Amino acid sequence: MDYETPEDLLYTEDHEWLRREADTDEVTIGITDFAQEQVGDVVYLELPADGTALTAGEPFGEIESAKTVAELFAPVSGELIASNTELEERPELVNESPYGDGWIVRVRISNAAELDGLMDAEAYRAQLPED
């Protein structure tokens, strides 16, 4: 199966993506096309309040699908400055548009060096399962 992996994003081993907004220390975070396909129909997201401090590698929220629940891990450390409130009414956006309207949180990063530890699209594609 072919999964979308846009070139302009950074990726984690936990199948999350991260986009650095131009000329800021803000990043947008979501789950990848592969991840939304694996988890299935998203029905609910449990996310922390704005202002919450996130630590790279630590769980910060939950994503519930019709069949399972998965944890969301912070790809970088920083302060949560917004979550996608549209998902409260339309969680299916995570499936329909994982890199667009289905974005999950926006974070002001506290240590830009952490971005260097993430994968680019080519590296992420290389570690996706073959089938």
Place this chain on the structure above:
Amino acid sequence: MSATGPNGRSRAVLTPLTLRERHLAAGARFAPFAGWEMPLQYEGIVAEHRGVRERVGVFDVSHLARAWVEGSEAAEMLRSVTTFDVTTLPEGKAHYSLYCNETGGIEDDVFIYHLPGDRWLVIHNAANADADFERLRAVAGDAASEVTPETVMLAVQGPAAVGLLCSVLGEGFADLAPRDCAELSWQDAPLLVARTGYTGEDGGECIVPAERAESLWDALFAGGATPAGLGARDSLRLEAALPLHGNEIDAATNPYEAGLGFAVSLDDGAPFIGREALVGAKAQPRTRRLAHLAARGRGVLRAGFDVREPGGEQPVATLTSGGHSPSLRIGIGMAYLPTDLAKVGTMLEVNVRGRALPVEVVRRPFYRKPKG
């Protein structure tokens, strides 16, 4: 993100479905279930669920264990092992019944079809297939025979299901009322059909010889049925508040606390396994009752979560089933609550991994199909 999916043992030897290739072509993702390799989903659980609620879906339920009991003694034999008085069941009717143990606990729930010519077909849950067949053998001997491997069973469910079955099977199906069963034919082979199901929708369940199954599947598919997997089957039965053996009912629950008293006949006085215990259970006041819980906040209920009184520390119950209702767009679940907490309108909490989610006791079913 890391998913904690169903913990299937991929190396276990699973029985493949006769229609495996058809399921693959329809995009099935398989999961192990009671020793079978079953379609968990195709397009997606929510889309399949809506397909059934809004139009028509087809489920391959060939894993359900099917056995005949035949002959002039068959009704009495069945009466001695099941709770419902099948001797009153007219020819051409199907009825829900239970296998209980000596203490009145539910060993399995079954559907019994009474077909012409003293032929009775019993539909069992896959997980209990061996024990159930032994139970029939013990009373019926060679009059009981298993037909699971030679046949395929398809459930066609949804508001457009009856129309589809009429167009595929012809007038024979059009004559059937709810819970009627009949032997029709499909491409010169016998086809058993009952106007029954497990989704809260109208429809039918068809059993055909394995060699005629592909053409029946193709005809249903061509007629607009959406393939639906075990995921949607579970969310549909949960919305309809139908119990699942192993979750709501098991060897330690009795039919009365499960709300299944309608499947127990005591008035005829006929002996059956568990009768004495059930007479006692019926006479006693209920200490707990299966209750239906609807989330009054955002979140998904799951089997195994604790139920507490608001602000309470101690669990008062554990969810037997839970999930997201695609029709109502809320979390729903079931649990055995102490009788005083099981009243409709009671507010409780469910412990969702450390977070208290408010829930309300509601009437069953959670979802009722709109009056047509």
